[in-house]
Amino acid sequence: MQTELLKIFDEQHREIGVASRTDVHKLGYWHETFHFWLIEKETDSYNIYFQIRSDEKKDYPSLLDITAAGHLLAHETIEDGIREVEEEIGIKVTPEELISLGVIKNPIITDSLIDNEFSHVFLYESSVSPTFKLQQEEVSGIAKADFYDYYDLCLGQKTEIQIDGFLQEIPFSKMVTIKDFVPHKPSYLEIVAESIKAHIK
Numbered sequence: 001m002q003t004e005l006l007k008i009f010d011e012q013h014r015e016i017g018v019a020s021r022t023d024v025h026k027l028g029y030w031h032e033t034f035h036f037w038l039i040e041k042e043t044d045s046y047n048i049y050f051q052i053r054s055d056e057k058k059d060y061p062s063l064l065d066i067t068a069a070g071h072l073l074a075h076e077t078i079e080d081g082i083r084e085v086e087e088e089i090g091i092k093v094t095p096e097e098l099i100s101l102g103v104i105k106n107p108i109i110t111d112s113l114i115d116n117e118f119s120h121v122f123l124y125e126s127s128v129s130p131t132f133k134l135q136q137e138e139v140s141g142i143a144k145a146d147f148y149d150y151y152d153l154c155l156g157q158k159t160e161i162q163i164d165g166f167l168q169e170i171p172f173s174k175m176v177t178i179k180d181f182v183p184h185k186p187s188y189l190e191i192v193a194e195s196i197k198a199h200i201k
């Protein structure tokens with residue numbers, strides 16, 4: 001398997017070199033990722049979509065996560081991150097259709113990795129229910145929630161919300177808490193939620 005190389009940065013987002021993805025997560029180098037959040041406008045409400053990570057994933061299996069996301073390789077530009085959207089969930093988008101929500105510091109530290117990300121975060125608004133084609137080894141399902149319910153969850157104003165979706169092509173509806181999501185820092189979730197809310201007002 002070919003070694004994935006990533007650009008690495010200091011904490012002020014100044015580029016300092018290149019390292020393997022393994023070393024990046026082992027040694028805690030700052031690196032860049034691409035985050036794609038999909039919202040759907042209905043008549044008088046908005047839905048926000050999440051992917052359900054495959055239970056075969058090494059990190060955070062079966063948890064809810066950003067609609068699509070991935071690491072930017074050393075030779076890639078920010079726009080190249082769009083490949084993750086089509087690869088993971090089968091939706092084609094162009095850079096012009098995306099709304100930048102900025103670059104957000106997004107560290108996640110567990111017993112098995114130190115994932116210090118500068119996340120380039122983008123929003124995509126759809127006026128129709130998307131049709132998904134999932135990369136099964138990465139994504140096992142899709143779920144959606146009312147955006148304002150999710151906003152309240154991110155800001156700690158609700159402890160659980162309802163999601164609807166499909167897992168391995170089987171529809172479901174259930175209540176979830178923040179522990180059902182990948183453990184992004186509250187600061188990341190709050191910035192994203194506030195930025196999306198500002199856009200859709």
